[in-house]
Amino acid sequence: MNPIFESKRRQNKLKPLSDAIGDLVHDGDAVAMGLCLESLIPFAAGHELIRQGKRSLTLIGPISDILFDQLIGAGCVSQVIAAWVGNVGAGLGHNFRRAIEDGIPQPLTMHDHSNFTLVLALKAAAMGVPFLPTRTASGSDIVKDETSFRQVACPFTSERLTAVKAVVPDVAILHVQRADCFGNAHLWGNLGAAVEAAYAAERVMLTCEEVVERSVIVADPNRTLIPGMLVDAVVHAPLGAHPSPVQGFWQRDGDSFLRYHERSRKRDDFLAWRDEWITEIPDRAAYRAKLEAEVLNRLAMRNA
Template identity: 50%
Template sequence: MSTKLTTLAEAVRTLVRDGDQVVLGAGLEQAIPFAAAHEIIRQGKRNLTSVAPISDMVGDMLIGAGCIAKVVGAWMGNVSAGLGHNYRRAVEQGLPHPIAIEDYSNFTLALALWAGAYGAPYVPVRTILGSDIMASNPKILKAEDPYTKTPIALIPPLRPDVAFLSVQRAAANGDSHVWGNLGVMQEAGMAAERVILLADQIVASEVIASDPNRVIVPGFRVAAVVHTPCGQHPSPLAGHWKRDGDFFTDYHRLSREPESFQAWLKEWVFEPGSPEGYLAKLGRRVEALRIREQALSVPANYGAS
């Protein structure tokens, strides 16, 4: 069996290109692949488009590091504290450089990824009719429902170049298990041209095959698998890691000014140098975040005879 296992540095170097449209944080508030954002920053990727369905502070730090040229999404910030300071500076002051905004609601962004995943030319929806989004995003068209003759909005498909997905466990062939709040992980993974998995655990393919319903993106759609224990920190990962609320709060405070944000980048991104260095810097904090409670699901019988 061929292996797709690689290092995070190699995956980012070979699979993320300047100018790419990238999804990070498709699990909404859980399973955000922060380790991938750190590596993108370290490698100095530029002119990226961030597809941001509640990406928490991961998109904000990429903006502050100068990696992002455009945001496609509804919101960019820190769920624990509010709108991201780097995002605000880029929009209002053009610092570190101006960024473009392609506005969606969270729901219509999810529909756009769904359309990309299923090859649909558009998705009809009524929820944003009359909103400012119709005026700010010329890609969303107004049309007439051919059945009811009432107005509808047409959401175009999103087909990102790269999707980073954090999962609880994966096999070397790219099959994986993920559970908890999935957000739009499946839609993002199936819509993207290249999928990179950040796996908390690497397991035998037989483990994944034992529960196929937890596989949201089949292995043949996956370009690379990276073993990154706690690679979603400070976001949570169901059954594995708790949310590090203090880390989010500290980031929001330190990103308020460009100088203190640069100091934060140096301390938490550049000096650690790798996912392993980041874990070492977290030290005892890691064990305090590990979920120890057992709340197991009831086994499912897949027997057929």
């Protein structure tokens, strides 16, 4: 058996967040995150990447709301493969801008995609083919990036198409509503490119609101969108997607995104924000304790 897949064997994969990140993510890895678009963004895992000082990562995702911006500002990232990087509620990502425009804290290579081409790149990897063809974005400057795109002729009709190169993440990190200890995961709500990324990646790490018995999973197998055979680690991380929403569990904490926008406007303010919310707190439990009870009550949904 390929040693890389040893951790996918049917076994208890529950780990603390710090161990899962330490075991599965290495400097220089390509990491897919924020795959559902604005929901289920694995902020707890992203913050642990920052806490462990991971370096030279390539981030992959359609959009990530502010998680990519935080990782870029913390100096973890050398390359981004994405369709959109910013703050959905507020607009531009200040750290993303500083990195691209001024090389602060370090230069950043950006490979622009559209949402469609990004999911096609992951789908190609998930299917084990080198590219998938599409008609999208012809005449757009996006497809001039030959790292990701080439013009090809349809072998049947000679029609001109764009080949989207497969993107194989070293690791996909996904936040889900529930999983069993073997990594069989139920997720619901809008799915974005989550399933494609899980099937595309070499390693998969889940953070979840609830760890459930196998019987809960097999009672609704159509909802098992990520089977445990793909998964290497399961982390019980309730509220692990805050401030993004989790259908059935948490509303979006819009104020938090707006406050981050202000506190990331200047480099020094961002570093103070990073210290306060990431590096000077030991773990997600401390993060949760730091959020006011009023905020948690306001965001909590009745379990659906």
